[in-house]
Amino acid sequence: MPEKRPENRIVRVTSFDVAEAAGVSQSTVSRALAGDTSISEPTRKRVTEAALRLNYQVDENAARLRRGRTGTLALVMICRHGQDRKDLNPFYFALLGSTCAAAAARGYEVLVAFQDSPANFWGRYQERRKADGMIVIGTSENTEAWDYFGTLGEGTNWVCWGAPSDDFPWVRSDNHAGAMLATRHMLVHGYRNIVCLGSETSPQRQFKERYDGYADAMRDAGLEPFLQRIERGQPREEQGRLAAAALVESGRPFDGIFGVSDEIALGALKELASRGYRIPEDVGVVGFDGVRAGAWSAPPLTTVESDFEVAGSLLVDRLIATIGGEAPSPRRVPVRLVVRGSTRP
Amino acid sequence: MPEKRPENRIVRVTSFDVAEAAGVSQSTVSRALAGDTSISEPTRKRVTEAALRLNYQVDENAARLRRGRTGTLALVMICRHGQDRKDLNPFYFALLGSTCAAAAARGYEVLVAFQDSPANFWGRYQERRKADGMIVIGTSENTEAWDYFGTLGEGTNWVCWGAPSDDFPWVRSDNHAGAMLATRHMLVHGYRNIVCLGSETSPQRQFKERYDGYADAMRDAGLEPFLQRIERGQPREEQGRLAAAALVESGRPFDGIFGVSDEIALGALKELASRGYRIPEDVGVVGFDGVRAGAWSAPPLTTVESDFEVAGSLLVDRLIATIGGEAPSPRRVPVRLVVRGSTRP
DNA sequence: TTGTAAGCGTTATCAG
DNA sequence: CTGATAACGCTTACAA
Numbered sequence: 253m254p255e256k257r258p259e260n261r262i263v264r265v266t267s268f269d270v271a272e273a274a275g276v277s278q279s280t281v282s283r284a285l286a287g288d289t290s291i292s293e294p295t296r297k298r299v300t301e302a303a304l305r306l307n308y309q310v311d312e313n314a315a316r317l318r319r320g321r322t323g324t325l326a327l328v329m330i331c332r333h334g335q336d337r338k339d340l341n342p343f344y345f346a347l348l349g350s351t352c353a354a355a356a357a358r359g360y361e362v363l364v365a366f367q368d369s370p371a372n373f374w375g376r377y378q379e380r381r382k383a384d385g386m387i388v389i390g391t392s393e394n395t396e397a398w399d400y401f402g403t404l405g406e407g408t409n410w411v412c413w414g415a416p417s418d419d420f421p422w423v424r425s426d427n428h429a430g431a432m433l434a435t436r437h438m439l440v441h442g443y444r445n446i447v448c449l450g451s452e453t454s455p456q457r458q459f460k461e462r463y464d465g466y467a468d469a470m471r472d473a474g475l476e477p478f479l480q481r482i483e484r485g486q487p488r489e490e491q492g493r494l495a496a497a498a499l500v501e502s503g504r505p506f507d508g509i510f511g512v513s514d515e516i517a518l519g520a521l522k523e524l525a526s527r528g529y530r531i532p533e534d535v536g537v538v539g540f541d542g543v544r545a546g547a548w549s550a551p552p553l554t555t556v557e558s559d560f561e562v563a564g565s566l567l568v569d570r571l572i573a574t575i576g577g578e579a580p581s582p583r584r585v586p587v588r589l590v591v592r593g594s595t596r597p
Numbered sequence: 598m599p600e601k602r603p604e605n606r607i608v609r610v611t612s613f614d615v616a617e618a619a620g621v622s623q624s625t626v627s628r629a630l631a632g633d634t635s636i637s638e639p640t641r642k643r644v645t646e647a648a649l650r651l652n653y654q655v656d657e658n659a660a661r662l663r664r665g666r667t668g669t670l671a672l673v674m675i676c677r678h679g680q681d682r683k684d685l686n687p688f689y690f691a692l693l694g695s696t697c698a699a700a701a702a703r704g705y706e707v708l709v710a711f712q713d714s715p716a717n718f719w720g721r722y723q724e725r726r727k728a729d730g731m732i733v734i735g736t737s738e739n740t741e742a743w744d745y746f747g748t749l750g751e752g753t754n755w756v757c758w759g760a761p762s763d764d765f766p767w768v769r770s771d772n773h774a775g776a777m778l779a780t781r782h783m784l785v786h787g788y789r790n791i792v793c794l795g796s797e798t799s800p801q802r803q804f805k806e807r808y809d810g811y812a813d814a815m816r817d818a819g820l821e822p823f824l825q826r827i828e829r830g831q832p833r834e835e836q837g838r839l840a841a842a843a844l845v846e847s848g849r850p851f852d853g854i855f856g857v858s859d860e861i862a863l864g865a866l867k868e869l870a871s872r873g874y875r876i877p878e879d880v881g882v883v884g885f886d887g888v889r890a891g892a893w894s895a896p897p898l899t900t901v902e903s904d905f906e907v908a909g910s911l912l913v914d915r916l917i918a919t920i921g922g923e924a925p926s927p928r929r930v931p932v933r934l935v936v937r938g939s940t941r942p
Numbered sequence: 943t944t945g946t947a948a949g950c951g952t953t954a955t956c957a958g
Numbered sequence: 959c960t961g962a963t964a965a966c967g968c969t970t971a972c973a974a
Contacts, residue, residue: 266967277945282969290943309724313662314967317950322658327709329694337694338905342889345690349682352711361727364672364709366697379654381951382706518893525895544687548863550870550895560683611951622961627953635959659951662966726967 265308274302285310316381324361325571326383327351328375330390330397330414331368340366341488341515342543347389347413350564358568373400378408385409385575387567392416392455409574411567416455421580423566427458427540430556430587431465434510434538437554437589439473441596443508443536446470447478449495449520450512454484462512462540478504482516492519500527507535514539514546514555521549521594536595551593558585610653619647630655661726669706670916671728672696673720675735675742675759676713685711686833686860687888692734692758695909703913718745723753730754730916737761737800754919756912761800766919768911768928772803772885775901775932776810779855779883782899782934784818786941788853788881791815792823794840794865795857799829807857807885823849827861837864845872852880859884859891859900866894866939881940896938903930 267285271278276295284291284299291299302308316322329348331340348364355362363383367373373396377383385408388401392414401412402420415422438446448466450459467477480499482491492511496519499506509524511517517539521531529535531551539546542557563585574580612630616623621640629636629644636644647653661667674693676685693709700707708728712718718741722728730753733746737759746757747765760767783791793811795804812822825844827836837856841864844851854869856862862884866876874880876896884891887902908930915925 264967268967278967279946279969280944282967283944286969292943295943307724309721311662311726311967313658313667313726314950315969317656317658317662317952318967318969320950324708336906337698337909338691340690340694342687342690345685345687345694346683348693348709349685349690349711352709353682356710356717362709363669364693364697364707365701366694372701376654379652381656381658522893545890545893548890549893561681564682609951613951623951624953624962625960627951628960631953637959640959656951659966660953662968663951663953665966 264311265306266311267308269306270299270303270308273306274298322381322384323359324363324383325355325568326363326365326375326377326386327355328386328388328390328401329364329366330388330394331366332391332394333369333396335368337366341391342545343514343541344389344391346543346560347563350560351387351389351567352564353561354564354568358572360568360572367397368394370396370400373397375401375404375408375410385411385571387571388412388415389567390414392457395455409571411570411574411580413563413567414456414458416457418457418582421570421574421582423563423570423583423585424458424461425558425563426584426587427461428465428468430540430558430589431462431510431512432469433587433589434540434554434556435466435469436473437591438508438510438536438538438595439469439475441536443595444475445506446475446508446510446536447480447499447504447506448510448512449480449482449492449499449516450510451482451484452479454482459512466510488513488515489519489522492516492521493523494519496520496523497527500524509535509537511537511539514541514543514553517553517555517594518546518549521553525550532594532596538595542590547592549594554592554595555590556587557590558587562586609656610651611656612653614651615644615648615653618651619643665726667726667729668704669708669728670700670913671708671710671720671722671731672700673731673733673735673746674709674711675733675739676711677736677739678714678741680713682711686736687890688859688886689734689736691888691905692908692912695905696732696734696912697909698906699909699913703917705913705917712742713739715741715745718742720746720749720753720755730756730920732912732916733757733760734912735759737802740800754916756916756919758908758912759801759803761802763802766915766925768908768915768930769803769806770903770908771929771932772806773810773813775885775903775934776807776855776857777814778932778934779885779899779901780811780814781818782936783853783855783881783883783940784814784820786881788940789820790851791820791853791855791881792825792844792849792851793855793857794825794827794837794844794861795855796827796829797824799827804857811855823851833858833860834864834867837861837866838868839864841865841868845869854880854882856882856884859886859888859898862898862900862939863891863894866898870895877939877941883940887935892937894939899937899940900935901932902935903932907931
């Protein structure tokens with residue numbers, strides 16, 4: 253007969269044990285440890301020491317049950333349908349990191365869930381008292397997901413990044429300004445026939461905003477904007493590659509490419525290079541997002557990067573405000589140009 | 598005076614409400630919804646319908662308090678000291694994704710925390726009843742972190758990836774096999790003077806294992822292994838670049854590079870290319886990890902990739918086994934070679 | 943400044 | 959098969 257392993261559960265020390273050890277009542281322990289100012293210093297000291305000695309830690313479950321608040325935020329990462337969790341766009345992973353950091357800085361825990369299809373869409377964190385509110389981050393492409401989260405109803409405290417609808421409580425990059433930044437950078441460096449690889453009809457709201465920024469910068473310079481459309485349903489790199497190929501074959505003259513995402517720009521860059529175009533001499537290429545891979549391409553990709561730290565903070569702050577009953581207001585995250593080798597110096 | 602917004606809290610429906618609506622006792626509701634087999638079908642149906650109608654959701658806090666288990670796993674991501682959360686090695690982000698997926702598949706929630714320094718090291722999840730156990734993922738370089746987690750004590754249920762000590766409950770890639778795979782691949786394709794860029798003394802256990810795998814494959818082929826050491830304290834890319842530069846300047850003949858991580862290999866690749874070496878013609882380069890950036894380098898990097906899905910599953914399964922007091926599952930994650938352009942076809 | 947006591951909303955035990 | 963009822967460990971009025 254296999255011997256039963258010793259009880260693996262950590263011996264539970266309750267506030268009663270601490271109370272006994274410190275010679276006070278249980279409620280005094282609770283107050284002392286919570287920093288209640290009504291507790292006298294000597295008492296607090298006795299309690300704190302007893303707690304330390306017994307290695308006491310508050311049972312957060314009990315505390316939360318009593319308080320009614322959880323001190324936790326749920327972070328839902330929306331993937332493409334059927335996509336491996338690990339293949340998530342690195343941009344979103346970076347955002348996840350910054351969001352967790354911001355939440356921690358404000359004393360919140362973060363519950364993370366990856367969701368990709370109706371089989372696992374789930375946003376009832378508040379009702380189950382698992383979290384006080386929810387941050388939803390993900391690609392607009394997964395329309396089913398946004399349909400789901402859009403119907404959660406009034407009482408739901410949430411913010412999102414990537415929503416296809418302006419009715420949602422969103423936080424977004426300053427796409428228009430970023431695209432202008434990118435386009436002007438190319439103009440200043442002598443590129444004239446700049447083509448935008450993107451879409452104005454994609455559910456990705458930001459793609460339209462980026463196209464508009466590009467178009468405005470072009471018109472400001474007295475030039476005509478031109479959009480080379482990407483095909484839906486492909487991985488982003490492939491979309492970029494195909495769009496670049498189509499552009500070349502159309503015979504339209506061009507010396508600059510503004511891709512509405514880094515991965516699109518990288519796909520285009522690769523396609524053009526393989527067709528013998530010299531980058532940045534013959535053609536300049538600029539992307540948008542600041543993903544790590546862009547630093548490794550040949551040449552490295554000039555791009556527009558969002559301030560991730562601000563993005564995470566904004567998401568968390570807005571959510572906390574919503575939880576606190578304040579009226580939500582959309583927010584923009586500032587962007588900056590990262591000049592690398594895919595545009596002329 | 599600003600009007601106070603209506604109570605933002607979701608109206609709480611308790612099991613008592615459902616009980617009343619279904620005309621049964623509260624405990625019957627609990628049992629019916631928990632799937633207790635002693636409940637008769639008609640009763641269960643009445644209860645389920647009432648719950649649905651009232652939009653009832655179990656208060657997990659109360660349930661957990663009562664049960665004593667949380668159904669939650671904590672996932673601690675260890676960053677380099679002072680590192681931005683978003684700059685975490687993409688390999689770890691991928692692992693985070695797979696781990697969350699595996700946990701979800703087994704019915705667990707995941708609480709994620711990024712930690713980088715003594716100021717925020719924290720692993721008392723069980724004591725606070727925030728989680729039933731803990732998965733710690735991170736670079737061995739942060740020795741302070743591992744010192745901290747190493748002292749948490751007996752009762753702590755945990756598993757880790759990246760631990761510098763074999764005394765920890767670790768799960769790791771099959772580094773030795775992967776390195777042999779990589780080295781043999783180069784040998785088969787005609788490279789002879791293959792140099793390993795890495796370290797046998799790094800706290801990164803896996804670096805030593807990878808070096809050993811490389812060395813064994815070399816000796817099997819009757820060749821002498823050679824290690825070009827990387828310098829500590831630099832970012833990985835820089836380490837690779839510097840090691841490659843040092844190798845070139847040493848005058849030692851070489852026609853193959855095995856970098857013990859992708860970022861090291863990418864740094865070397867860049868340095869060699871800038872010095873006029875043709876890759877893969879003059880020199881073949883292989884990395885280890887399978888990070889996304891490798892697919893974008895010029896040429897794309899041949900590498901050894903861990904099966905992320907298995908990695909996440911193994912971490913979660915081992916932890917769950919530990920929580921349950923069972924014998925733990927295997928700890929090595931299988932790897933595979935991903936052939937790209939940095940080695941001759 | 944501290945103690946007493948009433949819940950928070952479940953799950954689980956024990957009768958019936 | 960179902961209903962009372964006792965915890966779970968804390969926070970927070972209310973009293974002293």
